[in-house]
Amino acid sequence: MTTKTTLRGALLATSALMISAGLAAAQDYSKYGIKEDVPGACSFASIDAKDYSGRTLNIITHAIPVIGEPTALHAQQFQELTGATVNVVHVPFGDLFQRIMIPFQTGQQAYDVLFFASLWLGDFNPYLAEVPQAYQEVSGMQSVTPTYKGVATWNGKMLNYTMDGDRHYLKYRSDVFSNPEMQALFKEKTGRDLTVPATWEEYNEVAAVFNNMDWDGDGAPNFGTAEVTKRDDLMFSAFISRVAAYAKHPDVKGGFFFDLATMEPLVNTPGWVKGLEMFVAAQASMPPGGTSFGLGDEIFSFGGGQALMSYSWDDAFIQAMQEDSPIRNKVAAAPLPGATEVWNRTTGQWDKFDTPNTAPYVTWGWSSAVASASENQDMAFDYLCFFGNEANTLADLQIGRFGVNPYREAHFDPAFYETELGWDVNTATTYTDTLKAIDGGQNQVFDLRVPGVGEFMSSLAAGVARAQSGEATAQEALDGVAAEWKAIVDRIGVDRVREAYANVVALEDK
Amino acid sequence: MYRQKYIFLLPGLLVLVAIILFPLLFTIRVSFSSWDVYNPGLNWIGGENYARLWEDARYWEALTRLSVLTVGTVLLQYTLGFALALLVWRDIIARRFFRVLFLVPMMTTPVVMSVIWRTIFHESLGPLNPILDAIGIGAQPWLSQAGHAFAAVMIVEVWQWTPFMFLLLLAGLLSLPNEPFLAARIDGAGPIRTFLSVTFPMMGAISVGAILIRLIEASKLMETVYVLTSGGPGTSTETTSYYIYIRGMRDFQIGYSASLSLTYLIVMSVALTLIAKALIRLMVKDRT
Known part of the structure; x- marks a missing residue:
């Protein structure tokens, strides 16, 4: 033509x-x-x-x-x-x-x-x-x-x-976070004020304090965190959310999954390993069976009021905000937690950040x-x-x-959710503010959109599952993944993967 | 005239070739190609897929796991199926009702039943753990710990397929001649002696048939694992079929998954032939 x-x-x-x-x-x-x-x-x-x-x-x-x-x-x-x-x-x-x-x-x-x-x-x-x-x-x-x-x-x-527009973000029970009794309890146990987690360390700490206790007063125990942990059920996205803040350094360009120049996998570098260790540690604060939760379970657990916090796509939040939901207007949204130490692969050192590094994860859709x-x-x-x-x-x-889910500028207007869906101001505002922050955020991470992405993610999920089940340490599991990724890249062809991956890096480094 | 009879065989042979041989031959050809998401088509890479398979520890682990799962579940199915068949073989109250009732699990769709069982096993929302709590056993990590998840898969398999054993063994029992039982009674044999010396030996042939059919079916175990555990936690419930599914359908490694499938077919054919011979030697006395 x-x-x-x-x-x-x-x-x-x-x-x-x-x-x-x-x-x-x-x-x-x-x-x-x-x-x-x-x-x-x-x-x-x-x-x-x-x-x-x-x-x-x-x-x-x-x-x-x-x-x-x-x-x-x-x-x-x-x-x-x-x-x-x-x-x-x-x-x-x-x-x-x-x-x-x-x-x-x-x-x-x-x-x-x-x-x-x-x-x-x-x-x-x-x-x-x-x-x-x-x-x-x-x-x-x-x-x-x-x-x-x-x-x-x-x-x-x-x-x-x-x-459609998708991304991962943090969802939490605003009624619990604003409850003076819960704030006092948290202060007593940790010595600090209860705040919406700004780092993954804080997330795990809050989840541990409020785990296996009846903080909503319905007579049934509640739990700290609900996460997607089931191997072949989009767990890889949850894991990448856990990793991004530690491994996506704002000053280091040229690839999050691979080093674009060499096409060496970065999945077993210290930032990734730290993220996996935190993911595994959080298992202690999950509901019974939480270590094998698929996306549906995570939606039901947080959306049904069982868990204090969660992070994934909009579904659990929307479930919580359904008209018949017992926790309608008792939830709020925030960007994914960050990290105060971020792996710098250029210098081979951990860099410290006074303001936690965040890496909004624009995943799936x-x-x-x-x-x-x-x-x-x-x-x-x-x-x-x-x-x-x-x-x-x-x-x-x-x-x-x-x-x-929201993907247009107009979709980020809280008035729409207040008037059309009956959300209260706090819920609608935190939701739209979060989406806007992700959409316009710096240091974004995108999915690995290269030929054979299914194979790469399947390998990643299998490695993470090994660490979750105790079959391997975080480092061993991710070393195994890196070896498989190298083999996959060799089979597909380094240049072909690099050419495709350059599209992803261009989005991240813009 | 003699040769003309082959013309009449031709349609049947063509159907046979089309239905059985062509897919098999095509799979063999695919297994020597690198057909995947980025290399579509039937190129020739020799035995690369088979060499890769040889070093694929996850595949061999899955095969070992499948063997344990298959032998374990089929033995349980046989034992329970035989017991149930014996129960409704003789005249008991509501015999017909029980015969139909025992067949219900087999008539349900495996995927649907796996979804229901997954709900039953759900550790926070399912009904099983509260029941276990109430009777003092305590809640169990059904799907989140390796041993329990393996047991959960076995339970679903046994529940679903014991009726099949029951059906075949009941048919076998109903077809047994009455005379040996009369002779045993005249000789003063009690129920246990009669079972060991008369019923069980006479059921040898049909038992072998039933066990083999179930072994063949169980060795393809996939749906239950897919729905219940997705092969986890870790890889603790990953069976060969599920692994091949991941490589073929999820990862779209068509060539490699064809080599996995063919190797699996050969291993299972050899194993089942050996098992069949051993079972016949053990359980069928009159081998003519």
């Missing part, structure tokens, strides 16, 4: 989007569960003006409810509005990668639209269509924060269509894309732009099980 034809195509698409937006008549679309349609190229009215009768769109997505449910809902709406036939295939998470990858590799044109974990972009990028400029310029995409635009971009091209082999790219991008239009997103954000 020449530059001329590309420009012509972009112009045509832009014109089409503008014309359809202009033609759209004011109509009531509240029957679709939205408050009101927001005018624009992806609005209900604009999509309603299109006619895709006789055409079929095939979509692969996650199982219901997380992402799978909004995919199906908006597919049904898209079908009704445009006359297209939309087929949605729901796949359990464990099968999703290979169900997308095998058709790609074998040249089958199985799906037009794909929903997947954003960290798989390192694997899928050769098979994805670039988001046309016209769609990058719609209002909904313009308001996506630079962080999540970066996550959607590969080698300067926007390949993922942003429809669902994403979507259109297959480059799709013959329905126009309809596919229209579907995605409809999925992510402002009206749909504001509705989806209010349904916790949908798994759609």
Whole structure:
């Protein structure tokens, strides 16, 4: 395709989007569960003006409810509005990668639209269509924060269509932290004031003090911390959260997982080892069974009021803030704890920080894309732009099980959560302040988005699990992981991994 | 005329080739390739995958663990299944009801039952620990300590598949001739003597069949581990099938997982053949 034809195509698409937006008549679309349609190229009215009768769109997505449910809902709406036939295939998470990858590799044109974990972009990028400029310029995409635009971009091209934003942050029981009795108890036991943990040492200390006691007065014991610890259940993300502050030095550029220059794994360096030791030490303050908690258990434990603190994605927080939750408006959010000592791999020493070093972890996030082999790219991008239009997103954000989390500037407004969801001021403010701090934060860490990320993370999780179960020390476990990572890099090819990893480092070192 | 009969065999043979031989041959071919997420397709790398497999300690540990798990659970299933079959073999009250009741676990979907068992074993929210507490045994770390997690997997397997043993052994018991039992009674043999000298020997052939079928099935143990423990804590419940699943489906190392699968197939075929011969020698007296 020449530059001329590309420009012509972009112009045509832009014109089409503008014309359809202009033609759209004011109509009531509240029957679709939205408050009101927001005018624009992806609005209900604009999509309603299109006619895709006789055409079929095939979509692969996650199982219901997380992402799978909004995919199906908006597919049904898209079908009704445009006359297209939309087929949605729901796949359990464990099968999703290979169900997308095998058709790609074998040249089958199985799906037009794909929903997947954003960290798989390192694997899928050769098979994805670039988001046309016209769609990058719609209002909904313009308001996506630079962080999540970066996550959607590969080698300067926007390949993922942003429809979710994820990150890890700290969640805690604000009622307990503000309770004078609990404050006195903590002071008595530790000699210092009870504060929201600013370091992982403080986190573990607070968790230990409030572990296995009935601090909410319901007659059942409560526990210090709920964390994702189950090996193949996204535990690697929890571990990286634990590690980031110790291993991501703000003055050392050029890689968190690898040294970009040499492609030597850094996973067994002292910062990582310290993070693992703290992760293992925290096991003593977890609920019974907490050492094998999957994400669902963590959501239920913190969201159900069992644990004092937790850190992961939005789910547990949203669960805690459901209308029927016993701890609604008794929770608050904060950035992940930091570290006062950070490993400097350039000098080979621990550097001390008066203000704890923090490293916001922008992890995971669902994403979507259109297959480059799709013959329905126009309809596919229209579907995605409809999925992510402002009206749909504001509705989806209010349904916790949908798994759609804030990723636009407008989503960081506490007033939305107060008025639409009934959150109290403190909860809404700490939540949005935390998200803003992560989104605009310095020293960010992103997922390892390189070819074979599944293999790297599987190896990491297996090593961490060995240390958690006592099969190996933290250093032994991570030495084993580093050896496996070297072998994986050798198999894939150093240059290929480096080229991909440079995309991640560019996001981190910006 | 003689040759024409082969034409009639051809459709069946073609189906056989398509269903059994082609996937097997294809897997063999894949196992000599480096097909993975970054090298799609069937290139030729010789025996690299097999050399790597030889040094893959996690694979061999998983195979050893699977062997213990398989032999342990099948022996328990056989013992319990035989006991239950003997219980409802003779005329007892509500015999038909019990026969159906004992089959219920086998008729449920393994994944669904594993989810239910995971809830039962849940250490803070599940019902099992409060019950154990109430009867003085105390709460147990079912899924968070290696030994307990291993026992939990065994319990689910035994619960799910004992009915299969029960079904086969009950069918065997119901098909036994009455005369040997009459002769034993005339000779004054009590129930234990009758069981040891008449029932058990006559059940030898069907016992071997039932044990072998279950050994074959149990050696593919995957769903229970996937749902209940994900192979943890650490790698304490990781079985060969689950490990192959991780390498193949999660890590997308298609070539390597094909070599793991084929090696596993060969090891299990040899092991099960030897076990079958030993069992026949031990349990089937009339080997003609």
